[in-house]
Amino acid sequence: MAKKVRAVVTLQLPAGKANPAPPVGPALGQHGVNIMEFCKEYNARTQDKAGNIIPAQLTIFEDRSFTFILKTPPAADMLRKAAGIEKGSGSPRLTKVGKVSEDDIRKIAQTKLPDLNANNLGEAMKIIEGTARSMGIEVE
Amino acid sequence: MSNLWFEITAQVPPSLVEEVSDLVRVVAPGGITVEEPVDILGPEEGFRVRGDEPVLIRAYLPSSELGAVLTEDLRRSMEPFPSVELTARPIFEQDWAVSWREFFGVVDTGGRAVIVPSWIEHEVGPGQVAIRLDPGQAFGTGHHETTRLCLAALDSLARAGIAMLDVGTGSGVLSIAAVKLGIPSVTAIDIDPVAAEIARRNCDENGIGAEVSISAGVLTLDHPGRYELALSNISTGANIGLAAAFGAVVKPRGDLVLSGILAPDSRRVVAAMEPHGFRLAAMAHERDWCLIHLRKQ
Numbered sequence: 352m353a354k355k356v357r358a359v360v361t362l363q364l365p366a367g368k369a370n371p372a373p374p375v376g377p378a379l380g381q382h383g384v385n386i387m388e389f390c391k392e393y394n395a396r397t398q399d400k401a402g403n404i405i406p407a408q409l410t411i412f413e414d415r416s417f418t419f420i421l422k423t424p425p426a427a428d429m430l431r432k433a434a435g436i437e438k439g440s441g442s443p444r445l446t447k448v449g450k451v452s453e454d455d456i457r458k459i460a461q462t463k464l465p466d467l468n469a470n471n472l473g474e475a476m477k478i479i480e481g482t483a484r485s486m487g488i489e490v491e
Numbered sequence: 492m493s494n495l496w497f498e499i500t501a502q503v504p505p506s507l508v509e510e511v512s513d514l515v516r517v518v519a520p521g522g523i524t525v526e527e528p529v530d531i532l533g534p535e536e537g538f539r540v541r542g543d544e545p546v547l548i549r550a551y552l553p554s555s556e557l558g559a560v561l562t563e564d565l566r567r568s569m570e571p572f573p574s575v576e577l578t579a580r581p582i583f584e585q586d587w588a589v590s591w592r593e594f595f596g597v598v599d600t601g602g603r604a605v606i607v608p609s610w611i612e613h614e615v616g617p618g619q620v621a622i623r624l625d626p627g628q629a630f631g632t633g634h635h636e637t638t639r640l641c642l643a644a645l646d647s648l649a650r651a652g653i654a655m656l657d658v659g660t661g662s663g664v665l666s667i668a669a670v671k672l673g674i675p676s677v678t679a680i681d682i683d684p685v686a687a688e689i690a691r692r693n694c695d696e697n698g699i700g701a702e703v704s705i706s707a708g709v710l711t712l713d714h715p716g717r718y719e720l721a722l723s724n725i726s727t728g729a730n731i732g733l734a735a736a737f738g739a740v741v742k743p744r745g746d747l748v749l750s751g752i753l754a755p756d757s758r759r760v761v762a763a764m765e766p767h768g769f770r771l772a773a774m775a776h777e778r779d780w781c782l783i784h785l786r787k788q
Contacts, residue, residue: 354534354630354726355531355533356537356538359529359538360524361527362524362525363512363516363525364521371586373496373498373551374523374549376587377551377582377587379591380585383595383626385625386591387588388625388628392628406525413635414630414634414635414638415594415632416627416630416662425513426509437517438517439510441570482510485507485509485510
């Protein structure tokens, strides 16, 4: 079919827990997306990833049909889990709130590689290290 | 009275999206939305992200004491990021599980096929057939010019005793219409396995599962079937790419109906089909879109 895109929206949701409440309802309702169909499909495809934030990038077409792809969890979410902290630092230069190892950075970079603008693992690790620094997480 | 929510929008430079979205998620554990600015490209070409422009990160907080505290927490957590612009607007709670349906109604193409969503009670007129179809994960809700043009063409070409090929079936809407308009045997194909699965479900829900054979894949020269009618609602480039395959599968004196074509591309499409034995029979237009009906010599 002649699929011309109307809009692109990314939802970052807890795996397996999509429901019509915000943010899903207002974000997709305004585009006329069948919300229950999205929620059912998202929950089915992410049920084995419970406890993680799994972004879904929706492409909504002119006739308001849609498709979506799942992305890797946000790097910040993985870094917080690896450092065992609740949130990043409010002033990352002055206050350090946690530490991760280079091995943690490598694992996160490996997972994130498909979604990063990086040509290889080394470049991906540099991006993840940058995110860690800006959250006040030290890399050992 | 409806409950009120606050939609909080952070306008964020691309380099800060990861950090800022993490801070926004802290106050909105149910999730957030991230909207990158995109250029919408042509049919089948998708979109392109404008990577150097601000990204919008949205969270929804209840209009309550807790919501006020969370909003204040969020404002404070944004202080290290002076380039981030934070705005808020109230929105009324709706029954979001069903409110999206307001965009959809009965699609009456003026011919015999009428598309009726499952939540609408609608009695079709004498001689009309109802296609029960809910919008969802596959293109072909009936709310697009290209689908409507195909339905109108089917109205005049469908008849008993022929076999039809539906290329790029999407939701299966055209296959369902074809069977309900009298074509006894339809083969449907789509490159997207999700679409093929949804088309199967929609055919079953319309009680025509046995008449339509659906598969996921690309139409190739060695496709085994031969058809009196082939209908392909895909795009200019994809239709041109399949010209030889159409030549192989459409029987002599059979009809080929091509849609998903922007009007300025029509001559190019006709020229690509002619070497494979097709001649232009008719053309139809709706807004920017064009349907080309060709006949095999």
